[in-house]
Amino acid sequence: MFELKKSDIELENELFKSVYYKTPDYIKEMNLMNFNDKGEFSFILKEEHLYKYDSETNPEGLNLLEWFANYAKEAKVSTAGIRGPQNILFPQDTRFPINLVGIVLATLAKALVAKEKYKGKKIVKIAGCEVRYNSKLFLEAIARIQAANGITTLVPVDRQTIPIWLASFLAFKLDLLGGEYITSSHGISVKNATKDLNSQGSQYLPEESMEFVNKIQQIFDEVEEKGFYEIKISAQDNPLIDESVMKSIDDGVDLYVEYLKSGVAKGVNLDLIKSLDSKIVIENVGGSAYRTLSRVLQKLNIEDKFVWFNTEEDPFFHSIGKYDHTPKGEKAFYDYSVDATVIAKKHDGTKFFPVIETLHYDEKLKNYPVGTVVLITDPDHDRLTVAEIEKADRVSEIEALGLDWVKLTADRILIVFTANQAFLLLMDFWAKQLKKIGLWNNHPRFIIKTTASALSWDEWAEKNGVKVVNVPVGFKEIANIMKKVELQIKNNPENEIVIDDVFGNSINLGVNPRLLFGGEESGGMIMGTEELIESMHGRFAIAMREKSATEAIIVASALTAQLQKNNITLWKQLSEVFAENKIIGRFDTRVDIAYYNESEPDIEKLKIAKIEGEALRTKNDMFYLSMAIANRKGNITLSDIQQILNDKFMTEGLNFDNLRSVKFVGDGTYLEFDDKYIEIRPSGTDAKTKAYGGGKNKDMISKYASVLGNYSGDRTELHKKYISDEIYNSCKDLAMDYYLKFVEKGANNEPFNIPEYKFM
Numbered sequence: 203m204f205e206l207k208k209s210d211i212e213l214e215n216e217l218f219k220s221v222y223y224k225t226p227d228y229i230k231e232m233n234l235m236n237f238n239d240k241g242e243f244s245f246i247l248k249e250e251h252l253y254k255y256d257s258e259t260n261p262e263g264l265n266l267l268e269w270f271a272n273y274a275k276e277a278k279v280s281t282a283g284i285r286g287p288q289n290i291l292f293p294q295d296t297r298f299p300i301n302l303v304g305i306v307l308a309t310l311a312k313a314l315v316a317k318e319k320y321k322g323k324k325i326v327k328i329a330g331c332e333v334r335y336n337s338k339l340f341l342e343a344i345a346r347i348q349a350a351n352g353i354t355t356l357v358p359v360d361r362q363t364i365p366i367w368l369a370s371f372l373a374f375k376l377d378l379l380g381g382e383y384i385t386s387s388h389g390i391s392v393k394n395a396t397k398d399l400n401s402q403g404s405q406y407l408p409e410e411s412m413e414f415v416n417k418i419q420q421i422f423d424e425v426e427e428k429g430f431y432e433i434k435i436s437a438q439d440n441p442l443i444d445e446s447v448m449k450s451i452d453d454g455v456d457l458y459v460e461y462l463k464s465g466v467a468k469g470v471n472l473d474l475i476k477s478l479d480s481k482i483v484i485e486n487v488g489g490s491a492y493r494t495l496s497r498v499l500q501k502l503n504i505e506d507k508f509v510w511f512n513t514e515e516d517p518f519f520h521s522i523g524k525y526d527h528t529p530k531g532e533k534a535f536y537d538y539s540v541d542a543t544v545i546a547k548k549h550d551g552t553k554f555f556p557v558i559e560t561l562h563y564d565e566k567l568k569n570y571p572v573g574t575v576v577l578i579t580d581p582d583h584d585r586l587t588v589a590e591i592e593k594a595d596r597v598s599e600i601e602a603l604g605l606d607w608v609k610l611t612a613d614r615i616l617i618v619f620t621a622n623q624a625f626l627l628l629m630d631f632w633a634k635q636l637k638k639i640g641l642w643n644n645h646p647r648f649i650i651k652t653t654a655s656a657l658s659w660d661e662w663a664e665k666n667g668v669k670v671v672n673v674p675v676g677f678k679e680i681a682n683i684m685k686k687v688e689l690q691i692k693n694n695p696e697n698e699i700v701i702d703d704v705f706g707n708s709i710n711l712g713v714n715p716r717l718l719f720g721g722e723e724s725g726g727m728i729m730g731t732e733e734l735i736e737s738m739h740g741r742f743a744i745a746m747r748e749k750s751a752t753e754a755i756i757v758a759s760a761l762t763a764q765l766q767k768n769n770i771t772l773w774k775q776l777s778e779v780f781a782e783n784k785i786i787g788r789f790d791t792r793v794d795i796a797y798y799n800e801s802e803p804d805i806e807k808l809k810i811a812k813i814e815g816e817a818l819r820t821k822n823d824m825f826y827l828s829m830a831i832a833n834r835k836g837n838i839t840l841s842d843i844q845q846i847l848n849d850k851f852m853t854e855g856l857n858f859d860n861l862r863s864v865k866f867v868g869d870g871t872y873l874e875f876d877d878k879y880i881e882i883r884p885s886g887t888d889a890k891t892k893a894y895g896g897g898k899n900k901d902m903i904s905k906y907a908s909v910l911g912n913y914s915g916d917r918t919e920l921h922k923k924y925i926s927d928e929i930y931n932s933c934k935d936l937a938m939d940y941y942l943k944f945v946e947k948g949a950n951n952e953p954f955n956i957p958e959y960k961f962m
Contacts, residue, residue, distance in 0.1 A: 404681035488581030585725035622656035646712030657787030674868025815889025821915030
């Protein structure tokens, strides 16, 4: 009999109780695969498993056909791995999108695809995880399934945590076929996901995901034909599950430090950090970043310049972002995620930072001086939020810059920078550092950014002679551009590099360019190196494929040190950067519209709510997307679109007379005005709409983003008049075709050649 899991944290106990009592007995009693069995065993996938559970007619039902239909749908559009909630107490519960059976099936399918592509070759992959519920179980399953299929899996000793960027870095640096990383980034605690890494260390693009999705379908076809399919699981001590390599290279930390020293950790930055008088606070949400980041800072001889919060690993993330009531005031467990930049509304309508509030900084930061910088990183350590303590009497100046803040005490506040604001500071600082040490003019410089990121980045780049490539949301899109640039450098090193962005512009990056910055408004960034990065077996890259909070922390710490020398705060420096570069689009906003409570423990209610929410999300998306697609096909004019939008939204105070274009940008609809932009984008991982804005008036862009993002999507008479049912009903498929053409144009599809491995 399964005993209810208990915690010292009352709110976590409430979560456990809710999950336990809402899980049916047949799920609790299920024993499909026992990974506590250290020996070899098999899981027999039966035809009965494909269909719904019925206590009388199909007591072995797992409803895998429904699970797979949803899994395949998300694989086509996912921006950051195939995510979803899980049953944190009973991980074999296939009613949830993420479950042990699904992990096993996906791992097997990827293994079979790899074996077909590389017959007779030694296949080596890496597997890692952060601190979420069931992560180590999923890691164990992945390693043992791969071993049973003849694939070597490199894992940390005792399956300990590593960051996503380290798994990605090692996949490239060691020339592995790829890797599996278990995380849901800064998502809510009950969510999990697998991020599939390819041989470049970047996340799978949709066509790569569809290869293994199609393989799962083949397995199901065989089950329906034969009645069963045997899935073999290796012994726990199978020699193909290799801890020795990761142990011998200290999890790759030395290799990564070497990489950092070729980029952002040059002496000019390290010397600044070593000169720090006031320490920088690192907020280690979930605890799992500490194990790796502390070693990196130690090897760079700067570890004494930092103070750590939350170094113990905790899948409940130290209660950060967790509440016992919903935004509407209803009594229920509610999780705002661990994204520190999220702004929500209380029941009475007042705005607040729900994640920051649960960090208890009013108490924890009370003895730290004004000017102290706080760097907040998430459980897989790929995102960074920057915050700074300031005096309360500076609020009016701070708000004039578009910065948000929270009260600490009567006379002190904490400024919370958006990634758009913080990363502008970092790219400006790093450009000046490169100029200071005489490297700037050695190569043309460019940045890669998502369309949803700040207009100020584009403006800054233009003022500094830096080219900009805009891409859809998702770091895999940034990595895809890197690979396109590298292919052209390799094939024609003396020629100018020309890349198409998602707006349809051809961007001339110059001869042998270097990446200054790649990033997105959600807090992920990377910076390139001066010399091309070389793998163990001679592959080259201009930058790594995954966002890294470690790179961001190094640059942010060096900037902080330089400013402290001159008694300048980060927010004052932001004002200076705006003025120095004559930036007009200083303000940015993001509105997240969630259509249901992701934390609902009753999976049947959750499924219904998600389906209903997805319908609302899609309806909102199609209202704008159909206009962008019809305009692209030449079926309607910009004037027609202005008429449709003015007709609908003029009564809410919006005006579209200065709208200049409406474009599909790979995963959303981008409305460009004379003085701002608004992007409406359906989440690629959940029933949410995300509305972004940038421009010269914060109140204006916030209003436009909120109104357009929250619109029901109901078609107006003018919408129906100008946009045919045919275009409306097919706009999603047409958009996918346009997206794939963008991804594939100039793509670096060079085959990966498996080398002769010599790790030791």
